[in-house]
Amino acid sequence: MKLKNGLKVKPEGSPFMTKIIIDSSLCVGCGGCNTSCPFGILDLDDGHAMVVEDLLDDCTECGLCEEECPEKAVKVE
Ligand code: SF4
Ligand code: SF4
Numbered sequence: 001m002k003l004k005n006g007l008k009v010k011p012e013g014s015p016f017m018t019k020i021i022i023d024s025s026l027c028v029g030c031g032g033c034n035t036s037c038p039f040g041i042l043d044l045d046d047g048h049a050m051v052v053e054d055l056l057d058d059c060t061e062c063g064l065c066e067e068e069c070p071e072k073a074v075k076v077e
Contacts, residue, residue: 018061019077022049026073033065033074041065042074049074 020041022033029047034040039058042049042065059076066074 018059019075020051020056020059020065021075021077022051023073023075024048026071027069028071030070032068032070036064036068038062038064
């Protein structure tokens, strides 16, 4: 299952949430975020980046996807 925006609960009971936010209006489907993520958490669907929800727990918040996006369409929070 893929979502436009990913959301997960951080481990160890932290009240803070991790979000991978993709602004589809900015995404040009270049695949930069997809190829930069070491865990394949971002994928392309119909020419736009999406979050693979089932893999979101593997996100380390490394920020590579955000850094690689030429359109600044990805935000890791
Ligand atoms: S922050 Fe890092 S691990 Fe998380 S989705 Fe982006 S590239 Fe992948
Ligand atoms: S790097 Fe940015 S523009 Fe390229 S597919 Fe990912 S979100 Fe879209």
